[in-house]
Amino acid sequence: MDKNLIQRTISGIVYVAIIILCTSPLGAQFINSISPEPIQQQYLYYLLITFLMVIGSWECIKIMKFGKGYEKWVVFPVIVIIFYMFSKRYFYHDFYFDFRLNEILALALIAIAVVTLFKYPNELYYDSGKLIFTVIYVALPFSFALGLPKYSTYNHTFSLEVLFLFILIWSSDTFAYLAGKFFGKHKMAPKISPKKTWEGYAGGVILTLVLSYFVEQYQPELRGNWMVVGFLVATFAPLGDLVESQLKRTFGVKDSGNIIPGHGGILDRLDSFLICAPVVYLYFILEKFI
Template identity: 65%
Template sequence: MDKNLIQRVGSGLIYGLLTFLCTTEYGAILINKISPDLVKPHQLFYGLITFFLVVGAYEGVRIMKFQGNLYQWLVLPLVALVYYKFTTRFFGFGFYYTFDLSEILALSLILIAAITLFKFPQELYQDEGKLIFIVIYTVLPFGFALGLPKYFLNDNAFTWEVFLLFVLIWSSDSFAYFTGRMFGKHKMAPKISPKKTWEGFAGGVFFTLILGYFIEQKFPDLRGNWIVVGLLVSIFAPLGDLVESQLKRTFGVKDSGNIIPGHGGVLDRLDSFIIAAPVVYLYFILENIF
C-alpha cells in the first residue's frame, strides 16, 4: 500500500477519534475512569474547539502573508477578545443562546466576508482587511459551534449535535467525491476547485439527506430536524470548501498547514465546518423560535 495513503488514513482515523471523544461524553468517561471527576464533557468540547480556533487563526496569518508586523501581532489578542465573549456565554449560560441583534450582525459578517473574498479580493490585500477577515472567518464560526449541543449540568448529559454534524460533513464530502468520480461531467467552479462537479454535488445532497433521516430516527433528543440539517450541510459544506480554496488561491498557497499529515492544516480539514456550523446554529435558533 502507498505510504502516503497509509499516512493519510492513519492521521484521518486519529483526527476522527479525537473529534468523537471531545464532542461526545465518551472522552470524559474514558479520562474519568483513570482519574475520577477530572473533566466534564463540555470542557473537552470547549478545549477541542479552542484548539481548532487557535491553530486556524495561526494558519490564517500564514496564508494571508501580512506585510507588516503590527497587524499580524494584533490577530491573536483580537481573536482572544472576541472568543472570550463566546466563552463567557458558554460557561455562564449553558448552550442555549438567544437570537438577538449581536448574533444577527455576527452571522451577517460571515456572509459579508465570504462575498468580499469572492467579489472584492483586493480589499484583503491590505493588512487591516486581513486582520478583520481572519477574526470573522475563524472566531465567529467556532464561537457559534459552542452553541450547537445541549449540556445538562446536573447529570453531565451531553448531546451529539457537533459530532453528528461532522459525520454529515464527512458524508457530504465523501459521497460528492465518489459520485463526481463516477458521473461528474459538469464543473461547479472550475477556476476555484476544478474537481468539483454538479453531479458530485447532487450525490452529496442525496446521500446526506438519507443519513440525516437515519440520524433523526436514531437520535430523537437532538435539537432540530436532522433531515433539514442534512440538507443544510449538503448545500453549505461544499460552499465552505470553495471559500477556503478561494482564500488559498487568492494568496497563492497550496495548504493552510501540515498539522494533520496527509490532510493539510486545520483550515483544510474544517473548511466545510466553518461555514456549515453557523448555518446550522442559525437553524437551531430559528427552529426554537418558531
C-alpha cells in the same frame, strides 16, 4: 503499500477519533476510566474548539501573509476577546437561541466576508482587510460552535449535535466525491476547485439527506429537525471547501498547514465546518420561531 497512504490513513483515524472523543460522552468516559481526576465532557469539547481556533487562526495569518504593520499583532488579542465573550456564555448556559441582534449581525458578517473573498479579493491585500477577515472567518464560526451542544452540570449529560454535524459533513464530502467520480461531467467551479461537479454536489445532497433521515429517526433528543440540518450541511459544506480554496488561490498557497500529516492543516480539514457551524446555529435560532 504507499507510505503516503499509510500516513494519511493513520492521521485520518487519529483525527476522527479525537473529534468523536471530544464531541461525545465517550471522551470523558475514557479519561475517567484511566485517570483518578474526573473530567466533564464540556471541558473536552471546549479544549477541542479552543485548540482548533488557535491553530486555524495562525494558519489563516500565514496564508494571508501579513505585512510588518500592527495588524498582525492585533489579530490574536481581538480573537481572544471575542472567544472569551462566547466562552462565558458557554459555561453559564447562556445560549438560548433567542433572536439577538448582535448575533444576527455577527452571522451576517460571515456572509459578507465570503462575498468579499469571491467578489472583491483585492480588499484582502491590505493588512486591515486581512485582520478583519481572519477574525470573521475563523474566530466567529468556532465561537458559535460553542453554542451547538447542550450539556448539564447536574447529571453530566452532553448532547451530540456537534458529533452528528461532523458526521454529516464527512458523509457529504464522501458522497459528493464518489458521485462526482462516477457521474461527474459538469464542473461547479473549475477555476477554484476543478474536481467539484454539479453531479457530485447533487449526489452529496441526496445521500446526506438519506443519512440525516436516520439521524432524525434514531436521535430524537437532538435540537431541531435533522432532515433540515442535513440539507443545510449538504448545501453549505461544498461552499466551505470553495471558500478555503479561493482563499489559498488568492494568496498562492497550496495547503493551510501540515499539522495533520497527509491531510494538510486545520483549515483544510475544517473548511466545511467553518461555514456549516454558523449556518446550523442560525437555523437553531430561526427554528424556535417557525
